[in-house]
Amino acid sequence: MEITELIVRAQELVQDGTLAYDQKVRRLAALATEAVPYPALSGACAQALEKRVICDMYEGNAPYTARYILPDYELAIRQGLSYLEMPPPTDLDGALAFLQVMYAYVPSVTTYPVYLGDLDKVLAPFVTDEITDEQLDTKLRRFWIGIDRMLPDAFVHLDLGPHDSRITRSIFRVERSLRQAVPNITLKVDPEITPDDLIEDAVRTVFETGKPHFVNHPMMVNDHGEHYASVSCYNSLKIGGGSHTLVRLNLKEVALLHGGSVDEFLTATLPRYVELTAELAEARIRSLVEGQHFFDTHWLAAEGLIDIDRFSAMFGIFGLAECVNLLMAYEGRDRDGEARYGHDADANLLAIQVVERVAELVAARPMPYCEGGGGHCYLHSQSGIDLDQDVTAGTRIPVGDEPGLLEHIATCAPHHHLFASGVSDIFHVDETVLRNPEAMVDIIRGGFASGMRDFTFNLDSNEFIRITGYLVRKSDLVTIAECGVVRHTSDHLAAGAENSFHLTQRAVKRIGCNERDAR
Amino acid sequence: MSATLGRPLKGFVADTISFSNVDGPGNRFVVFLQGCNFDCVACHNPQTIPGHQPLEGFDPHHLGVDDLLERIRPAAPFVRGITASGGEATQQPTFLHALFAAVKAEPALAHLTCFVDSNGATEQGVWDDLAPVMDGAMIDLKCLDPDIHHQMTGQPNGEVLASIGHLQRLGLLYEVRLLIMAGVNDDPGLVRRTAEWLAAVNPEMRIKLIGFRAHGARPHDPPLVEPTPEALLTVADLLRQVADFNICVV
Numbered sequence: 001m002e003i004t005e006l007i008v009r010a011q012e013l014v015q016d017g018t019l020a021y022d023q024k025v026r027r028l029a030a031l032a033t034e035a036v037p038y039p040a041l042s043g044a045c046a047q048a049l050e051k052r053v054i055c056d057m058y059e060g061n062a063p064y065t066a067r068y069i070l071p072d073y074e075l076a077i078r079q080g081l082s083y084l085e086m087p088p089p090t091d092l093d094g095a096l097a098f099l100q101v102m103y104a105y106v107p108s109v110t111t112y113p114v115y116l117g118d119l120d121k122v123l124a125p126f127v128t129d130e131i132t133d134e135q136l137d138t139k140l141r142r143f144w145i146g147i148d149r150m151l152p153d154a155f156v157h158l159d160l161g162p163h164d165s166r167i168t169r170s171i172f173r174v175e176r177s178l179r180q181a182v183p184n185i186t187l188k189v190d191p192e193i194t195p196d197d198l199i200e201d202a203v204r205t206v207f208e209t210g211k212p213h214f215v216n217h218p219m220m221v222n223d224h225g226e227h228y229a230s231v232s233c234y235n236s237l238k239i240g241g242g243s244h245t246l247v248r249l250n251l252k253e254v255a256l257l258h259g260g261s262v263d264e265f266l267t268a269t270l271p272r273y274v275e276l277t278a279e280l281a282e283a284r285i286r287s288l289v290e291g292q293h294f295f296d297t298h299w300l301a302a303e304g305l306i307d308i309d310r311f312s313a314m315f316g317i318f319g320l321a322e323c324v325n326l327l328m329a330y331e332g333r334d335r336d337g338e339a340r341y342g343h344d345a346d347a348n349l350l351a352i353q354v355v356e357r358v359a360e361l362v363a364a365r366p367m368p369y370c371e372g373g374g375g376h377c378y379l380h381s382q383s384g385i386d387l388d389q390d391v392t393a394g395t396r397i398p399v400g401d402e403p404g405l406l407e408h409i410a411t412c413a414p415h416h417h418l419f420a421s422g423v424s425d426i427f428h429v430d431e432t433v434l435r436n437p438e439a440m441v442d443i444i445r446g447g448f449a450s451g452m453r454d455f456t457f458n459l460d461s462n463e464f465i466r467i468t469g470y471l472v473r474k475s476d477l478v479t480i481a482e483c484g485v486v487r488h489t490s491d492h493l494a495a496g497a498e499n500s501f502h503l504t505q506r507a508v509k510r511i512g513c514n515e516r517d518a519r
Numbered sequence: 520m521s522a523t524l525g526r527p528l529k530g531f532v533a534d535t536i537s538f539s540n541v542d543g544p545g546n547r548f549v550v551f552l553q554g555c556n557f558d559c560v561a562c563h564n565p566q567t568i569p570g571h572q573p574l575e576g577f578d579p580h581h582l583g584v585d586d587l588l589e590r591i592r593p594a595a596p597f598v599r600g601i602t603a604s605g606g607e608a609t610q611q612p613t614f615l616h617a618l619f620a621a622v623k624a625e626p627a628l629a630h631l632t633c634f635v636d637s638n639g640a641t642e643q644g645v646w647d648d649l650a651p652v653m654d655g656a657m658i659d660l661k662c663l664d665p666d667i668h669h670q671m672t673g674q675p676n677g678e679v680l681a682s683i684g685h686l687q688r689l690g691l692l693y694e695v696r697l698l699i700m701a702g703v704n705d706d707p708g709l710v711r712r713t714a715e716w717l718a719a720v721n722p723e724m725r726i727k728l729i730g731f732r733a734h735g736a737r738p739h740d741p742p743l744v745e746p747t748p749e750a751l752l753t754v755a756d757l758l759r760q761v762a763d764f765n766i767c768v769v
Binding site: 406409410435436439447 | 537538539540541544545546547593594596597598599767769
């Protein structure tokens with residue numbers, strides 16, 4: 001960036017009436033890294049990045065933090081923090097204060113921590129029988145308000161489950177009473193361990209707040225081991241580790257550049273662009289690790305709370321729907337748009353072929369400093385950013401074109417196992433399910449039995465909507481449109497995404513059929 | 520109950536839906552059987568009643584048990600049961616029995632509960648035959664008063680009341696549904712008598728209180744009136760004054 005452009009953009013930022021003070025500080029910092037030279041790339045890679053066929057998520061030219069960091073909070077609580085001069089806490093109040101301090105010092109690409117811990121396990125040693133449920137609710141409620149106000153970003157995320165606990169139940173009660181966008185929550189579900197009534201409690205919480213998100217615990221354990229968590233939005237990574245970076249490949253653009261047969265796509269065009277994406281990832285990882293020496297200099301690493309050997313990087317794909325539909329059309333098999341992803345068996349099979357091919361290529365590409373992923377990137381179905389236009393997030397079916405719930409799940413479930421670091425398909429259901437939350441429990445269980453890794457649903461009438469995976473309150477979107485400044489940084493991204501994607505127009509699933517109910 | 524005359528047993532099926540959360544406990548696969556012995560003024564599916572104008576695209580089929588099992592299998596991981604609705608499901612008791620028995624006999628489907636959603640106007644023997652293969656019934660009670668019941672449905676209510684009592688004795692009464700129409704069956708005295716009658720059957724009965732909705736029903740002269748949400752809650756309160764029912768207002 002030329003110095004004159006830097007000055008103009010900095011000037012615009014400081015004068016932007018829709019940004020709060022702290023938001024300006026963070027954006028100015030991001031702007032500064034755009035003035036630093038980009039890591040060296042080949043001509044082809046730089047060109048693909050320039051045309052946004054491949055994308056670095058605008059993480060900045062000189063990464064000086066890993067994108068997603070999952071500190072081992074259980075270890076931190078046991079051994080204390082020497083950098084922050086915090087001895088191990090001895091009671092619940094002490095543990096909550098300890099965590100609140102620690103959160104302020106955990107970096108990520110958003111500048112806020114994307115992982116707050118598996119709180120049911122982290123807090124378990126301190127929730128003794130002497131503490132009543134009422135006392136627990138009061139303490140967690142205070143803690144929760146602190147999280148939302150001090151970490152005002154919907155990518156701030158914590159995990160619960162798969163076991164039931166008083167802490168988990170209390171957190172759901174607090175969530176329902178406070179109805180905050182932050183923190184985002186994942187419930188780990190193990191069909192053998194997680195009781196129906198805990199899933200139902202979680203479903204009732206979704207009715208109020210759009211949270212939690214549900215993950216298939218056995219599938220996650222198979223990929224990452226027991227010590228994993230889902231963070232930010234739908235990113236499943238190792239605890240004590242994380243992801244250096246997230247790069248993503250726009251499959252729609254690759255298909256547009258291709259224009260030929262499916263065979264050529266799978267054997268020539270796709271491998272070429274997968275390699276360019278991998279090159280981008282490698283350059284960014286080396287910049288972080290060898291250029292900025294993040295792991296040599298950060299206190300989390302020095303105190304053993306993160307370990308570079310538990311890190312990898314995320315290789316994202318998006319625009320699968322458009323890619324498949326274009327390839328079907330190139331081969332004259334699209335039946336005038338009838339045979340498309342989510343609505344046609346051949347198109348759905350082709351989608352699986354494309355995803356399997358990407359998975360194969362990514363698994364075959366060695367990546368430095370990615371021991372967490374066995375020396376390779378994790379595959380990720382990337383759920384979009386606010387700037388995307390006319391392209392469908394990840395491997396989703398386009399908004400508004402989703403088929404019935406059963407067909408929707410049948411389309412998406414077969415490739416979920418390939419996305420170790422997460423995949424999201426969001427289901428909108430109508431409000432008749434409010435009177436029958438057990439129905440949602442059945443569908444979640446069925447989804448996991450059918451091979452889904454991640455399961456998210458939204459209630460159509462909900463005040464909260466999921467944008468790419470994070471939550472915003474509809475009233476906050478209205479506030480931006482009408483008056484400007486809002487408290488959560490993520491709301492600004494959401495306003496952009498809503499304008500580009502019309503996410504509030506997702507096809508609503510009528511699980512029920514009221515008209516047939518009363519005679 | 521085997522197929523007659525060597526022909527495979529067929530049911531007359533209006534439609535099926537893979538997922539429903541309003542037809543019994545949890546998520547359910549629903550079979551809507553064609554044909555009904557009532558002619559309810561408030562019916563939302565009049566195309567399932569013989570002699571009524573079919574809807575465009577409405578295409579009831581004669582389907583075998585195997586045809587239905589093929590549709591149930593993909594939904595099986597996601598549902599906790601199937602519900603036979605209608606129309607009036609008990610009008611095809613042989614087919615119903617065969618369907619439920621086939622579900623119970625197939626290992627991959629045996630965990631599914633089999634429910635009937637019925638107007639209750641059938642002989643007790645039908646319930647006795649179904650009892651070994653069914654898990655519960657949801658019965659509509661349009662009105663306790665026989666005259667009003669006749670106005671609303673074109674039929675008497677003796678069998679309906681007998682079915683409710685009989686299913687309770689069989690341990691198969693899951694829920695009674697009261698459809699409330701403003702100015703027709705919402706008189707406080709009538710509601711109280713209904714509550715007393717139901718309490719005598721089971722004072723902890725699960726009752727679903729459904730407000731009539733004009734959308735989907737046939738035009739009527741004079742127009743049928745939807746109860747207000749407040750009026751429905753008043754009915755619920757009247758019921759609760761009589762017994763500790765488990766009431767769900769829809």
